[in-house]
Amino acid sequence: EIVLTQSPGTLSLSPGERATLSCRASQSVSSSYLAWYQQKPGQAPRLLIYGASSRATGIPDRFSGSGSGTDFTLTISRLEPEDFAVYYCQQYGSSPTFGQGTKVEIK
Amino acid sequence: QVTLRESGPALVKPTQTLTLTCTFSGFSLSTSGMCVSWIRQPPGKALEWLARIDWDDDKYYSTSLKTRLTISKDTSKNQVVLTMTNMDPVDTATYYCARIRRFAGGYFDYWGQGTLVTVSS
Numbered sequence: 001e002i003v004l005t006q007s008p009g010t011l012s013l014s015p016g017e018r019a020t021l022s023c024r025a026s027q028s029v030s031s032s033y034l035a036w037y038q039q040k041p042g043q044a045p046r047l048l049i050y051g052a053s054s055r056a057t058g059i060p061d062r063f064s065g066s067g068s069g070t071d072f073t074l075t076i077s078r079l080e081p082e083d084f085a086v087y088y089c090q091q092y093g094s095s096p097t098f099g100q101g102t103k104v105e106i107k
Numbered sequence: 108q109v110t111l112r113e114s115g116p117a118l119v120k121p122t123q124t125l126t127l128t129c130t131f132s133g134f135s136l137s138t139s140g141m142c143v144s145w146i147r148q149p150p151g152k153a154l155e156w157l158a159r160i161d162w163d164d165d166k167y168y169s170t171s172l173k174t175r176l177t178i179s180k181d182t183s184k185n186q187v188v189l190t191m192t193n194m195d196p197v198d199t200a201t202y203y204c205a206r207i208r209r210f211a212g213g214y215f216d217y218w219g220q221g222t223l224v225t226v227s228s
Contacts, residue, residue, distance in 0.1 A: 056216065090154070090214070096144070100153045
């Protein structure tokens with residue numbers, strides 16, 4: 001099973017700032033089968049990024065994904081008030097696994 | 108418009124069997140490449156993938172829960188059913204179903220709103 005480790009656990013930032021979230025895999029993720037999801041309290045996760053760098057339908061371009069192999073990054077270029085949430089990475093190359101999440105909170 | 112909705116008991120007793128139903132619309136599980144998965148999330152914790160069923164009736168399970176899970180589909184009703192045996196308080200979680208388009212990758216592009224299941228005597 002591929003273990004995904006996200007860092008930091010919590011990111012305290014102000015609106016307008018840049019957020020950089022990391023996801024590290026215990027072994028290489030095949031074909032960049034890495035996705036990112038956003039989850040707000042009481043809601044289901046929402047797909048943001050798939051294939052490591054492709055934005056899902058309707059996702060603003062302030063969200064971008066990068067990386068390959070074992071190291072992946074989600075960047076939010078300028079935080080909007082609605083972006084404060086928990087973010088999960090997920091690999092779907094083999095038996096799917098999720099990271100433990102990064103909470104982006106208002107500073 | 109793709110939608111999924113989970114249904115099932117809100118409360119189950121330890122050792123009982125949980126049966127959850129995912130009712131979906133906007134796609135068909137008879138279409139090549141379509142799949143539905145179950146994922147759960149204990150309160151305040153991370154997401155955990157449980158099982159997947161494909162358009163061709165192939166089934167996949169979490170290694171750690173394989174002996175307790177059964178997934179099935181009723182294509183005519185647009186439903187996927189998950190059963191989990193021998194429920195324990197640690198199985199208390201929100202259970203989600205989600206769609207996968209296998210040939211597009213395998214990520215979860217649409218999710219249900221989730222159903223909270225509490226395991227307690």
